[in-house]
Amino acid sequence: MALIGVFDSGVGGLTVLKGLAEHFPHHDFLYLADTARLPYGTKSSSTISSYLKKNIQFLKSHKVDLIVVACNSASTVLLNSDEDFGVPVFNVIEPGSQSALNHSKNKKIGVLGTRTTVQSRAYIRTLKKLDPEVEVHQMPAPLLVPLVEEGWIDDPLTSMVVYRYTKPLLDLGVDTLILGCTHYPVLYSVFQKVTGRDFPLVDSPLALKEILKEQWPKLMEEGSHKSTLQIYCTDLTPHLEQLIQNLIAPLSAQPIQKVDL
Ligand code: DGL
Numbered sequence: 001m002a003l004i005g006v007f008d009s010g011v012g013g014l015t016v017l018k019g020l021a022e023h024f025p026h027h028d029f030l031y032l033a034d035t036a037r038l039p040y041g042t043k044s045s046s047t048i049s050s051y052l053k054k055n056i057q058f059l060k061s062h063k064v065d066l067i068v069v070a071c072n073s074a075s076t077v078l079l080n081s082d083e084d085f086g087v088p089v090f091n092v093i094e095p096g097s098q099s100a101l102n103h104s105k106n107k108k109i110g111v112l113g114t115r116t117t118v119q120s121r122a123y124i125r126t127l128k129k130l131d132p133e134v135e136v137h138q139m140p141a142p143l144l145v146p147l148v149e150e151g152w153i154d155d156p157l158t159s160m161v162v163y164r165y166t167k168p169l170l171d172l173g174v175d176t177l178i179l180g181c182t183h184y185p186v187l188y189s190v191f192q193k194v195t196g197r198d199f200p201l202v203d204s205p206l207a208l209k210e211i212l213k214e215q216w217p218k219l220m221e222e223g224s225h226k227s228t229l230q231i232y233c234t235d236l237t238p239h240l241e242q243l244i245q246n247l248i249a250p251l252s253a254q255p256i257q258k259v260d261l
Helices: 014-023 045-061 072-079 093-103 115-120 122-130 144-149 156-171 184-195 204-215 238-248
Strands: 003-008 028-033 066-069 108-113 135-140 176-180 229-233
Touching: 003 014, 003 045, 014 028, 014 204, 014 238, 028 045, 045 066, 045 072, 045 115, 066 072, 066 204, 072 093, 072 115, 072 122, 093 122, 093 176, 093 204, 108 115, 108 122, 108 156, 115 122, 115 135, 122 135, 135 156, 144 156, 144 184, 156 184, 176 184, 229 238
Parallel strands: 003 028, 003 066, 028 229, 108 135, 108 176
Antiparallel strands: none
């Protein structure tokens, strides 16, 4: 069985981890939340690059078989790196882009993300590489991360913010929306209220599943092994601990550990 390392700047990547644990139930997971350095989405590429390397080294020291960089902001940096980390490292931008193209009929795709992700233009470059005819419209949505971290999911204020960010993209005619940040899938039903239920909202876990299945067929092997989950955080508070428990439910993890990186 494989040990899959997943990291994010914070707890949002648990949405990715949960999806992967559902798709690959016979493998073990190690999740690193770099909560001491959160947010990544407002930082420069060079700063994120040094965090990326430290996080990958940490996961490698735990002998993971592969690494998923769940954080979109860190994935934009990874995409520009040709470093060989000595272990397969997957980003979330390429799978998300491919999945969006599979869904879009009019080839107009909207992308919501942090400022770092939007300014990097990583989704635009990746989508255009896959299909030069695609039209991409981006919108930074910086208020959504703190709202999710605050647990304001089912809240009229959050619905208004989601509407403010999403409506301009819909007005531009996009027929598919990439939720380009780990935290946004938590607000899936809020987005659906704005876009309508049948509107394709692309989130990382599903898109990643397809790529991992293809590139790492071993993950599809059936078995009786019951998956384990270890969670490490670079900073830990009672609020964070509660948030983690809420986000991973109904999964359970071994006691959360704090680590200095
Ligand atoms: N995990 C980040 C991302 O997906 C969002 C939170 C942050 O800004 O660090 O871009």
